Amino acid sequence: MADLSVNFCGIKAPNPFWLASAPPTDKAYNVERAFRAGWGGVVWKTLGEDGPPVVNVSGPRYGAVHGPDRRLLAFNNIELITDRPLEVNLREIAEMKRRWPDRAMVVSLMVPCEEDAWKRILPRVEATGADGIELNFGCPHGMSERGMGAAVGQVPEYVEMVTRWCKTHSRMPVIVKLTPNVTDVRKPAEAARRGGADAVSLINTINSIVGVDLERMVPSPHTDGKATHGGMCGPAVKPIALNMVAEIARSPATRGMPISGIGGIETWRDAAEFMALGAGTVQVCTAAMVYGFRIVQEMITGLEAFMDERGYARLDDFVGAAVPNVTDWQYLNLDYAVKAHIDQDLCIKCGRCHVACEDTSHQAITHLVNGVRHFEVIEEECVGCNLCATVCPIESCITMEPLVNALDKRTGRVVDGSYRNWTQHPNNPMAESAGKPLEPMEPAE
Amino acid sequence: MSTPPDIRAGRLASCDYAPAFSDLHEALDAHEARVAAERCLFCYDAPCITACPTSIDIPLFIRQITTGNARGAGKTILDANIFGGMCARVCPTETLCEEACVRNEAEGKPVLIGQLQRFATDAVMASGRPLYRRGAPNGTRIAVVGAGPAGLSCAHRLATLGHEVVVFDARAKAGGLNEHGIAAYKSTNDFAQAEVDWILSVGGIELRTGQALGRDFTLADLRRDFHAVFLGLGLQAVNALGIDGGGLSGVEDAVAFIETLRQTADLSTLPIGRRVVVVGGGMTAVDAAVQAKKLGAEEVTIVYRRGAEQMGASRYEQELALTAGVVVRHWARPLSVRGADGALTAVTFAGTAERDGRLVDTGETFELPADQLFRAIGQSFVPGPVAGESDVLDLEGGRIAVDAERRTSLAGVWAGGDCAAGGRDLTVVAVEDGKQAALSINRALLGFVPMAAE
Ligand SMILES: Cc1cc2nc3c(=O)[nH]c(=O)nc-3n(C[C@H](O)[C@H](O)[C@H](O)COP(=O)(O)OP(=O)(O)OC[C@H]3O[C@@H](n4cnc5c(N)ncnc54)[C@H](O)[C@@H]3O)c2cc1C
Ligand SMILES: Cc1cc2nc3c(=O)[nH]c(=O)nc-3n(C[C@H](O)[C@H](O)[C@H](O)COP(=O)(O)O)c2cc1C
Ligand code: SF4
Ligand code: SF4
Ligand code: SF4
Numbered sequence: 092m093a094d095l096s097v098n099f100c101g102i103k104a105p106n107p108f109w110l111a112s113a114p115p116t117d118k119a120y121n122v123e124r125a126f127r128a129g130w131g132g133v134v135w136k137t138l139g140e141d142g143p144p145v146v147n148v149s150g151p152r153y154g155a156v157h158g159p160d161r162r163l164l165a166f167n168n169i170e171l172i173t174d175r176p177l178e179v180n181l182r183e184i185a186e187m188k189r190r191w192p193d194r195a196m197v198v199s200l201m202v203p204c205e206e207d208a209w210k211r212i213l214p215r216v217e218a219t220g221a222d223g224i225e226l227n228f229g230c231p232h233g234m235s236e237r238g239m240g241a242a243v244g245q246v247p248e249y250v251e252m253v254t255r256w257c258k259t260h261s262r263m264p265v266i267v268k269l270t271p272n273v274t275d276v277r278k279p280a281e282a283a284r285r286g287g288a289d290a291v292s293l294i295n296t297i298n299s300i301v302g303v304d305l306e307r308m309v310p311s312p313h314t315d316g317k318a319t320h321g322g323m324c325g326p327a328v329k330p331i332a333l334n335m336v337a338e339i340a341r342s343p344a345t346r347g348m349p350i351s352g353i354g355g356i357e358t359w360r361d362a363a364e365f366m367a368l369g370a371g372t373v374q375v376c377t378a379a380m381v382y383g384f385r386i387v388q389e390m391i392t393g394l395e396a397f398m399d400e401r402g403y404a405r406l407d408d409f410v411g412a413a414v415p416n417v418t419d420w421q422y423l424n425l426d427y428a429v430k431a432h433i434d435q436d437l438c439i440k441c442g443r444c445h446v447a448c449e450d451t452s453h454q455a456i457t458h459l460v461n462g463v464r465h466f467e468v469i470e471e472e473c474v475g476c477n478l479c480a481t482v483c484p485i486e487s488c489i490t491m492e493p494l495v496n497a498l499d500k501r502t503g504r505v506v507d508g509s510y511r512n513w514t515q516h517p518n519n520p521m522a523e524s525a526g527k528p529l530e531p532m533e534p535a536e
Numbered sequence: 537m538s539t540p541p542d543i544r545a546g547r548l549a550s551c552d553y554a555p556a557f558s559d560l561h562e563a564l565d566a567h568e569a570r571v572a573a574e575r576c577l578f579c580y581d582a583p584c585i586t587a588c589p590t591s592i593d594i595p596l597f598i599r600q601i602t603t604g605n606a607r608g609a610g611k612t613i614l615d616a617n618i619f620g621g622m623c624a625r626v627c628p629t630e631t632l633c634e635e636a637c638v639r640n641e642a643e644g645k646p647v648l649i650g651q652l653q654r655f656a657t658d659a660v661m662a663s664g665r666p667l668y669r670r671g672a673p674n675g676t677r678i679a680v681v682g683a684g685p686a687g688l689s690c691a692h693r694l695a696t697l698g699h700e701v702v703v704f705d706a707r708a709k710a711g712g713l714n715e716h717g718i719a720a721y722k723s724t725n726d727f728a729q730a731e732v733d734w735i736l737s738v739g740g741i742e743l744r745t746g747q748a749l750g751r752d753f754t755l756a757d758l759r760r761d762f763h764a765v766f767l768g769l770g771l772q773a774v775n776a777l778g779i780d781g782g783g784l785s786g787v788e789d790a791v792a793f794i795e796t797l798r799q800t801a802d803l804s805t806l807p808i809g810r811r812v813v814v815v816g817g818g819m820t821a822v823d824a825a826v827q828a829k830k831l832g833a834e835e836v837t838i839v840y841r842r843g844a845e846q847m848g849a850s851r852y853e854q855e856l857a858l859t860a861g862v863v864v865r866h867w868a869r870p871l872s873v874r875g876a877d878g879a880l881t882a883v884t885f886a887g888t889a890e891r892d893g894r895l896v897d898t899g900e901t902f903e904l905p906a907d908q909l910f911r912a913i914g915q916s917f918v919p920g921p922v923a924g925e926s927d928v929l930d931l932e933g934g935r936i937a938v939d940a941e942r943r944t945s946l947a948g949v950w951a952g953g954d955c956a957a958g959g960r961d962l963t964v965v966a967v968e969d970g971k972q973a974a975l976s977i978n979r980a981l982l983g984f985v986p987m988a989a990e
Contacts, residue, residue, distance in 0.1 A: 159574030159602075161567075439641040442580030464581060484577050485642060 093398035094405050095391065097131070097195075099372045100264045100289035100349045102222040104195035106131035107406060108362065108390050111353050111374035112199035112225060112268070115384070117173055119183035123190070128384035129391060132195025133187075134266075134292075134374060137172035137227045138180050140202045140212065145171045145233075151312035154301040154321065165327035166377045167301040169319060171233045172201055177215075185219040195372075196220075197266065201227040201239050204249060206256050213261040223263045226253060228279070229270035229295025231322045241295070244270035247282035254286025266351060269293040269335070271328075276335040281344045291339060292351035292374060294332045296322025325377040329355030333368055340369030340414045357386070359393025366406065367413035421513040428499045428506045429475040429491040431455070431468045437488040440464055444479035444489060452478050470500040541786055541879035541907045542810040547832025553803045556830040560625075560721045560856075561651055566606075569655040572648045573601040579638055584649060587636035589960075589968045590617035594633060598652055610660030611667055613653055618692045619685050619967045621661060621731050622714050624654035625722045627964050628819070630852040661734060670740035671698030676981050679704065679762040681749045684712020685963050686768030686953025688735055689970030690977075695740035697978045702762070703741060706748035710736075712770055712953075714963065716795040719823040721830070750921030759927060759948055764977045767922065767936065767944070767951040768970060771915035771961075777815060779870050786880030787873060790814060790824035790912035797827055809908030811835045813883050815870050816912030818848030824910045825862045836862045837904055841869040841888050841895060871901060873909065883909055917955050932957035941976035942969055950977060 095106040109132035110116050110125055117136035125133060139145060147170055156165040173180055188196045198221045202208040216224060228244030235242040243249045250267065257265045267283035269276060271294040280291050298320050304311045310318035332354025339345045352370030356362050357378040365373050378386055403409045433444070433456075445456045445466050455472035456479060457465060468479075480489040494506040516522050548556065564572060576598040584594045592613050600609035613620035629635075629650040637646035660667055676699045680687045683705035691701045709715050714728040736743060749755065749769070758765045774789040781787040786809065800806045808831040814821050817840035829836045838857060840847055843866050847854060857864060868885040875881050887900035917935045922928075930937040930945035935957040938944055942952045952959075952969025959965050 160571050439638040440579075440583065441577045441638045442582070443577060446580035458581060464583070 093395045093403060095131075095394060095398075097372055097406060099195070099351065100223070100266070102132070102195045102197065102264055103193070104131035104372070105193055106391055107366070107372040107394075108387050109133060109195060109197070109351070109372055109374045110379060111376040112137050112197075112227065113376040113380070114170070115376060115379045117175070119187055122183075122187050125379075125384050125387075126187070126191045126194050129387045130194070130384065132197065132222075132372070134197040134199050134225050135180065135184055135221075137199040137201045138177055138212070138216075139172050140208055141177045144174045144176055147171055147174050148314045150314040154312045155325075156301055156327065163325060163377070163381050165299075165301065165323050166325035166380070167299050167321040167323045168296070169232050169321040172199075172227070177212075181215055181219055184216075184221055188220045188222075195222050197223045197225050199225045199227050199268070204238055204243055204253065209253065209256045210260050213257065213263075217261055217263055221263065223266060223289070224257065224261065225266040225268050225292060226257065227268050227295070228253075229268050229272075229293075231270065231272055231296055231298050232320060241270045241272055244268075244279055244295075245273055247278045250279045251282040251286035254283050254288045258287035264289040266290045266292050268295055268353075270295045271297050271331060271335060271354075277338055277342045277345060280339045280342070280348070284345055284348055288348070290349035290351060290371075291345075292353055293335055293339070294328065294354045296324045297328055297331065299323035324354065325381075326355045326357055329361060333364060336365060336370055337368045337414065337417045340411060341417050357382075359390045359397065362390055363394060363397055363409075366410045368417070369411040369414050371406070371410055424510050424512060425516055426506065426509045426511045428494045428502075428504075430470050430473050430494060430499075431475065431477075431479050432490050432492045433466055433468055433479075434488050434490070435467075437485050438466060439485060439488075440466065441484060442466065443482045443484065447478050447482045452476060472501060474501065541876075541881065543786060543807050543907050545807045546804045547808060548804065550804045557720045557724070557803065557827075559724050560719075561654075563658060564648075564651050564655045569601055569606075569652060572652055573598045575639060576602075576647045577638065583636040583638060584633040584647075588616075588633045589962070589964045590623075590971065591968075592616040592620070592633075592653070594649055597656055598647065598649075601652060601656060606656050606659035607663055609652075609656035613656055614660065614667060616971075617964065617967050618689050618735055618971075619714070619731065619963065620653055621657035622685070622718070622723065622728065623964045623967065624650050624657055625727070626714075626718050627962070628850045628853065631850045632964070661730065666737065668692070668696050668738045670695050670738050673700060673740070674698040674982065676700065676763040677702065677761075678764045678766065678977060679758045680766045680768065681705075681758070682712065682768035682770060682953070682955070683707075683710035683732070683743065683745070684768055684770050684953060684966060685714060686770075686955075686966035686970040687712070687766065688732065688768075689967040690766045690768065690950075690952065690974045691741050691970075692735050692738055693971050693974035694977065695738050697974065697982075699740070699763075699978070699981070701741045703743045704747040704749065704753070705743070705745050706751075708745055710743055710745060712768075712966075716798050717791060717820075717823075718798075718963075719794070719827060720798060721827075748921070755922055755927040755929075755946075755949070759946070763948070763981055765949045766970070766973050766977065767949065767955060768953040768966065769917070769921065769951075769955040771954045772918040773916045774911060775914045775916055777870055777911050777913065779872055782873055782875060783878070784873060784875040784880045785878060786875075786906070786908045788908065788910055790816065790820050790910040791915060793824055793910055794820070794827065797831075803831065806831060808833050809906065811904075811906050812837070812908045812910065813904050813906040814838045814910045814912055815883075816840065816910075816914070817842065817846065818912065818914065819853060820915075821910075821912035822849045822853045822857045822862075824912055826857055826860045828908075828910070829860045829862055833908075838862055838864045839868050839870070839883075839885060839904070840864070840866050842890070843867060867898075868902070869895075869897075870909075874903075880906055880909055882906055915954075935959075942973040943976060 097107045112134040116133040152170045154167040158164045198216050231241045267288045300310045302311045350370045351372045352365030353374040356375045362373045445458045448456045455469045457467045483489045578595045597609040597612040633649045634646035680691045680703045710732045711728045812828040812833045814825045825836045825838050867888050871884045871886045882905045884903045887898040936951040938956045942950045950973040952973050953966035
């Protein structure tokens with residue numbers, strides 16, 4: 092049986108499935124239930140400075156995008172950091188760590204951008220016996236207006252400075268949680284590394300308005316007729332998070348830094364994808380809020396089964412395995428070619444592939460053959476774009492078949508396994524081989 | 537062996553009638569409709585549209601439901617089929633649109649097109665706001681005979697195109713078989729009349745009930761007084777069983793029984809036999825048998841002369857009968873009836889088989905005790921009203937011969953629905969006939985097709 096245990100920048104846990112800092116980790120009550128359900132660790136709901144706690148709205152703080160059958164695709168919130176007194180949280184953190192010594196207990200923090208504020212809180216967190224801290228540089232609403240959260244996370248210099256304070260005033264491992272609300276996520280990640288961070292976690296939520304109430308003419312949900320942007324998470328953000336994780340994993344400046352992947356993880360498969368792109372652990376919020384804590388059992392058993400089947404004994408055997416295969420567009424092989432192929436036995440004749448290709452792509456799928464509805468790829472026209480397979484309702488009905496030592500009927504070129512990327516391509520004026528065209532890319536019309 | 541005939545009313549407790557005759561399919565609520573609608577793939581050149589005799593743009597109306605535009609969905613349906621509400625209830629979708637749905641191939645279950653159609657058309661009816669306006673009058677007058685789905689579909693389309701329409705019907709109430717024939721559990725809450733009222737509310741249509749062609753006026757009169765005539769007469773005769781009923785009480789026509797049932801406000805007053813035998817294999821046989829059972833008959837048996845495959849009633853309808861507790865016996869035909877004191881007591885059947893494509897008796901016979909026997913072996917067109925001395929219409933297979941535009945052999949006379957040859961004896965086909973005839977009349981009279989008024 093595969094070994095799911097992790098040692099993430101010194102923080103040990105029986106499995107890589109942690110609950111992200113959010114409502115599921117706001118109290119001992121929830122965390123106790125989470126650990127009983129099997130979660131490997133938690134990042135406690137973000138703590139703020141001592142003093143009067145923050146105040147949340149008493150109206151709706153969540154919104155959502157639903158798919159068919161009300162499946163929740165994206166989640167949105169305008170909640171702040173914990174609104175319970177610091178003292179109570181610290182006491183409960185200590186108690187939970189005592190009761191569950193084998194689980195990872197990470198404490199999320201967000202205090203003002205002053206060294207003293209951090210100096211005051213760090214020893215108190217350390218005293219709880221927590222395994223590490225996560226710096227919340229990501230909260231996009233409410234706290235950022237007060238110079239915290241995303242307001243820090245969006246300025247690499249601040250990220251570096253605060254990280255350094257934490258490393259100076261504490262012995263605990265420091266995880267810097269990054270905001271996706273930046274143009275280039277590698278910059279704050281590099282800053283965190285310069286500041287001495289042990290790891291980064293990402294993503295926090297994405298600035299969002301989930302919808303507009305067209306009766307009241309106000310974004311939803313609203314508070315007494317006014318609304319503000321919230322932070323979006325859930326399944327819909329996963330592709331954005333995966334890309335950001337991959338960017339950090341493959342960037343020379345941040346390569347090798349431990350990553351805790353967050354964003355839209357609902358199943359073992361989502362988790363494995365983050366891990367393949369370099370995440371050593373994953374954190375989950377929305378899926379737990381939607382389905383409850385017991386989903387972790389699906390994640391644990393699914394990941395074990397996957398690893399057993401693939402012969403991975405430990406997580407390290409595949410963490411980062413897909414990173415070498417992420418590259419820039421200019422290095423993709425332009426000599427490689429595929430053609431769509433329709434399995435006529437699986438085809439249910441809905442015609443979606445035809446109309447998609449006909450209306451918006453390359454007119455490469457038939458609709459009628461000898462007067463009968465029949466959908467078939469016209470290889471002379473197919474550019475292999477994958478649109479048809481994307482819209483086909485039947486899994487594996489349309490496949491993209493690589494041409495191997497075969498004539499590409501569209502370009503008239505024999506695909507023979509050669510490699511030529513854009514930097515080498517004759518159509519690129521900047522190419523190494525520019526000036527000596529090898530052959531035209533498109534046949535003359 | 538002479539048990540007295542047992543035909544009586546009130547077999548159920550009075551509170552049990554309403555549930556027994558309630559909606560066959562409960563209406564979908566908004567959430568159920570959305571879930572069902574999301575299964576539609578929005579097919580290109582969708583097979584379901586091809587399978588719908590009125591060519592409703594099914595993927596479009598279903599997509600409108602998913603976006604919360606139920607009224608727009610209703611309009612998409614009603615533009616193609618003004619009886620979209622009734623069709624949603626009575627169409628044998630399992631042999632029409634839903635049979636063609638590609639989801640059958642994917643998951644063995646079609647999109648619930650019929651129920652979604654009902655959801656959308658109900659929304660239009662419930663809104664109370666009109667959807668169509670009478671077209672600006674263009675000076676023509678058209679006679680429509682028969683206020684069934686064929687006649688009213690024709691009349692409505694003509695009215696939106698600006699023609700003045702007079703609809704004649706021999707019966708006291710409009711609606712044709714929607715009102716008098718469709719099973720009670722398919723059209724509940726007096727939906728048929730509500731729909732007729734809604735259709736007539738477009739304006740420009742004058743309804744004259746109690747007016748029979750051939751009795752109160754002739755085809756020649758209509759051709760003289762109107763610019764065009766549409767005949768939607770339906771089938772007014774019930775095929776004979778080929779056996780002598782012997783004048784026994786208890787031997788009845790299924791259609792007449794259903795018509796009485798549909799017009800009886802308090803079903804606990806309607807008599808039904810303890811043991812009922814229905815002869816026939818179509819929708820009428822099933823409807824009569826199921827409703828007899830629902831009225832409290834203890835034993836109801838359908839006897840059909842061929843196998844399940846050949847029954848006119850769809851597989852789904854047959855299952856409906858079986859679920860209701862009706863016994864279906866195949867391969868037998870009635871030979872004779874027996875009675876006592878002028879009342880039916882039993883029916884004797886001969887076993888049948890198919891040899892070289894022909895139906896033959898096997899020589900076996902059996903007897904079913906029966907208090908009531910319903911004949912449901914089909915109806916036929918009565919040509920009398922259109923067979924006057926001068927204006928004679930060509931017939932084909934006993935019904936009025938029409939071309940693709942539903943023109944008859946007489947200039948200025950169109951026909952459609954059950955009375956026309958080549959149809960399928962379905963409500964939806966009658967609606968399409970009426971619509972096509974209206975468009976053809978419009979082309980003939982005005983020479984072009986103006987846009988239908990909204
Ligand atoms: C018991 C039964 C159940 C059925 N169930 C279904 C079902 O579930 N689904 C389905 O799709 N189809 C069903 N059908 C078939 C469907 O009802 C018919 O195909 C449809 O009603 C035909 O419409 P129509 O307008 O041609 O004729 P009809 O509906 O029969 O209307 C004809 C009208 O013309 C009038 N008329 C007749 N002669 C004259 C005259 N001389 N002068 C003036 N008026 C006249 C009649 O009074 C009647 O109102 C059923 C039929 C029966 C009998
Ligand atoms: C209601 C709610 C409150 C949150 N509060 C915090 C918080 O206090 N601190 C923090 O670092 N992230 C917070 N987050 C962000 C989550 O920890 C996580 O980064 C994000 O939801 C993406 O993961 P998911 O797609 O699994 O939900 C919150 C998210 C939600 C939905
Ligand atoms: S791969 Fe693209 S071009 Fe080829 S058939 Fe599919 S949609 Fe058309
Ligand atoms: S989209 Fe898929 S199922 Fe539909 S017609 Fe094309 S190949 Fe067939
Ligand atoms: S065939 Fe089925 S899935 Fe396709 S458009 Fe029609 S209802 Fe929708």
